Amino acid sequence: xxxxxxxxxxxxxxxxxxxxxxxxxxxxxxxxxxxxxxxxxxxxxxxxxxxxxxxxxxxxxxxxxxxxxxxxxxxxxxxxxxxxxxxxxxxxxxxxxxxxxxxxxxxxxxxxxxxxxxxxxxxxxxxxxxxxxxxxxxxxxxxxxxxxxxxxxxxxxxxxxxxxxxxxxxxxxxxxxxxxxxxxxxxxxxxxxxxxxxxxxxxxxxxxxxxxxxxxxxxxxxxxxxxxxxxxxxxxxxxxxxxxxxxxxxxxxxxxxxxxxxxxxxxxxxxxxxxxxxxxxxxxxxxxxxxxxxxxxxx
Amino acid sequence: xxxxxxxxxxxxxxxxxxxxxxxxxxxxxxxxxxxxxxxxxxxxxxxxxxxxxxxxxxxxxxxxxxxxxxxxxxxxxxxxxxxxxxxxxxxxxxxxxxxxxxxxxxxxxxxxxxxxxxxxxxxxxxxxxxxxxxxxxxxxxxxxxxxxxxxxxxxxxxxxxxxxxxxxxxxxxxxxxxxxxxxxxxxxxxxxxxxxxxxxxxxxxxxxxxxxxxxxxxxxxxxxxxxxxxxxxxxxxxxxxxxxxxxxxxxxxxxxxxxxxxxxxxxxxxxxxxxxxxxxxxxxxxxxxxxxxxxxxxxxx
Numbered sequence: 001x002x003x004x005x006x007x008x009x010x011x012x013x014x015x016x017x018x019x020x021x022x023x024x025x026x027x028x029x030x031x032x033x034x035x036x037x038x039x040x041x042x043x044x045x046x047x048x049x050x051x052x053x054x055x056x057x058x059x060x061x062x063x064x065x066x067x068x069x070x071x072x073x074x075x076x077x078x079x080x081x082x083x084x085x086x087x088x089x090x091x092x093x094x095x096x097x098x099x100x101x102x103x104x105x106x107x108x109x110x111x112x113x114x115x116x117x118x119x120x121x122x123x124x125x126x127x128x129x130x131x132x133x134x135x136x137x138x139x140x141x142x143x144x145x146x147x148x149x150x151x152x153x154x155x156x157x158x159x160x161x162x163x164x165x166x167x168x169x170x171x172x173x174x175x176x177x178x179x180x181x182x183x184x185x186x187x188x189x190x191x192x193x194x195x196x197x198x199x200x201x202x203x204x205x206x207x208x209x210x211x212x213x214x215x216x217x218x219x220x221x222x223x224x225x226x227x228x229x230x231x232x233x234x235x236x237x238x239x240x241x242x243x244x245x246x247x248x249x250x251x252x253x254x255x256x257x258x259x260x261x262x263x264x265x266x267x268x269x270x271x272x273x274x275x276x277x278x279x280x281x282x283x284x285x286x287x288x289x290x291x292x293x294x295x296x297x298x299x
Numbered sequence: 300x301x302x303x304x305x306x307x308x309x310x311x312x313x314x315x316x317x318x319x320x321x322x323x324x325x326x327x328x329x330x331x332x333x334x335x336x337x338x339x340x341x342x343x344x345x346x347x348x349x350x351x352x353x354x355x356x357x358x359x360x361x362x363x364x365x366x367x368x369x370x371x372x373x374x375x376x377x378x379x380x381x382x383x384x385x386x387x388x389x390x391x392x393x394x395x396x397x398x399x400x401x402x403x404x405x406x407x408x409x410x411x412x413x414x415x416x417x418x419x420x421x422x423x424x425x426x427x428x429x430x431x432x433x434x435x436x437x438x439x440x441x442x443x444x445x446x447x448x449x450x451x452x453x454x455x456x457x458x459x460x461x462x463x464x465x466x467x468x469x470x471x472x473x474x475x476x477x478x479x480x481x482x483x484x485x486x487x488x489x490x491x492x493x494x495x496x497x498x499x500x501x502x503x504x505x506x507x508x509x510x511x512x513x514x515x516x517x518x519x520x521x522x523x524x525x526x527x528x529x530x531x532x533x534x535x536x537x538x539x540x541x542x543x544x545x546x547x548x549x550x551x552x553x554x555x556x557x558x559x560x561x562x563x564x565x566x567x568x569x570x571x572x573x574x575x576x577x578x579x580x581x582x583x584x585x586x587x588x589x590x591x592x593x594x595x596x597x598x599x600x
Contacts, residue, residue: 054483055482056479090533091527091535092532093532096532100473100476100477103473104486106469109467136532152480
């Protein structure tokens with residue numbers, strides 16, 4: 001029984017899109033400062049869960065209490081969307097976008113003040129992109145875009161931060177920066193839910209893992225919730241566990257994939273290693289360097 | 300040389316002789332910033348078709364204003380136009396609530412229906428003692444009929460539009476750029492979207508007299524789309540969009556004065572030329588950047 005009350009309490013949550021069930025029977029709590037990985041195959045409801053918590057989609061049944069508020073009623077939640085959903089051609093700079101996160105603190109009819117500018121500067125420094133402050137957002141690489149979106153979440157001074165696949169297709173430096181930001185958030189008592197594909201990282205660097213397959217398969221400490229039988233239940237027949245000299249590897253076809261992502265191929269560390277140390281980030285899951293990053297490396 | 304300069308000065312001063320053209324220039328001066336700023340939102344939100352539809356949907360409002368007032372009362376037609384624009388905006392958003400009706404279909408259905416209603420009302424025989432409405436003036440505008448009274452009304456409405464946008468600038472930008480953030484910050488997204496539609500409708504209504512129903516969308520979209528090509532920041536885009544609209548409007552008035560072409564066409568075509576030039580210039584810059592980048596990108600051939 002935790003001494004502090006949970007910041008997030010989800011009870012029997014079910015979300016339907018029209019008649020299709022996107023997510024059912026999800027029950028878990030998140031404590032202040034807790035770092036939870038939300039994992040599962042593509043189409044398993046990870047994004048839906050985060051959107052329901054922040055109030056972007058309605059729960060069909062069940063209850064979501066953020067800090068004892070209903071979803072959408074509490075501004076202490078920040079949400080980092082998937083990069084693909086934004087209009088990157090919009091004529092704004094990195095600074096402009098991060099400052100948008102302060103809008104509700106600035107208030108109606110007011111201009112941002114010194115405190116807001118300081119918060120933006122601190123957030124840009126935290127994700128290591130101060131030098132990109134005046135760059136137009138269409139000229140950012142994928143990793144820089146992701147860092148900017150995280151900076152925008154940081155300036156909201158949220159108590160609960162939800163991130164939708166922030167680690168997908170990132171260069172190693174950006175992934176390391178984001179993991180460092182997660183460390184800072186946890187140290188400051190901010191709870192973080194991260195939707196992700198990388199099971200190794202989930203096991204090594206997260207306090208808990210929530211395994212989804214359009215329903216809740218398991219939730220708890222990663223070494224329990226990501227046990228082999230749970231993974232088989234979530235990833236289905238596509239899952240193969242291959243023994244090799246350096247531990248065993250979990251290979252998965254996209255199980256109930258319906259949104260066109262690449263297959264997940266995650267090298268799984270032996271238990272004794274995974275509990276004691278973090279894996280170097282260069283083995284952290286599948287990585288595709290996008291064209292922009294290639295271009296900037298050449299130049 | 301002096302003769303040449305004198306000729307240009309005489310040519311430029313031409314329209315200013317007598318009081319006739321001054322309110323026309325003043326109308327352009329008022330409309331350019333309003334269209335430049337509102338057009339910027341229209342372009343960034345990809346609502347050009349919606350803007351065109353609203354301009355057409357205003358026709359029955361003007362006709363009803365005319366009939367109710369029993370003649371060409373500017374105030375009655377203005378009120379009617381505004382009412383029709385708001386009815387169209389509400390109708391379109393009501394239709395697209397249902398998933399079976401795509402947004403562009405909803406826009407097409409509503410604007411064509413309202414335009415047809417407008418034609419039906421206008422084509423009726425005028426009651427005795429009332430002059431018939433001249434449809435072509437509404438369709439292609441008649442800036443040469445603008446007087447100082449019209450200019451003051453345009454200016455009053457235009458100032459309200461710009462003040463509202465300035466006051467709610469950061470919220471309107473967030474709602475336009477990232478509706479998800481607006482929702483998570485608990486900004487009243489639906490109210491902000493509706494407000495922008497109302498501002499658009501009001502802008503179209505004050506612009507109609509100058510450029511008419513058919514070409515209104517060009518005066519909103521083309522300057523902003525031109526500015527989008529060559530600027531990196533939103534405020535600069537609004538400023539440049541205003542400059543393009545202003546320059547095109549002034550050029551258009553001179554062309555109208557000397558060549559006796561319909562003013563709306565003479566205003567819109569310079570806008571299009573600006574866009575063409577910006578399009579060509581950015582394309583040329585892009586190609587040059589690509590050819591410069593190629594050798595360094597492939598250092599080993």
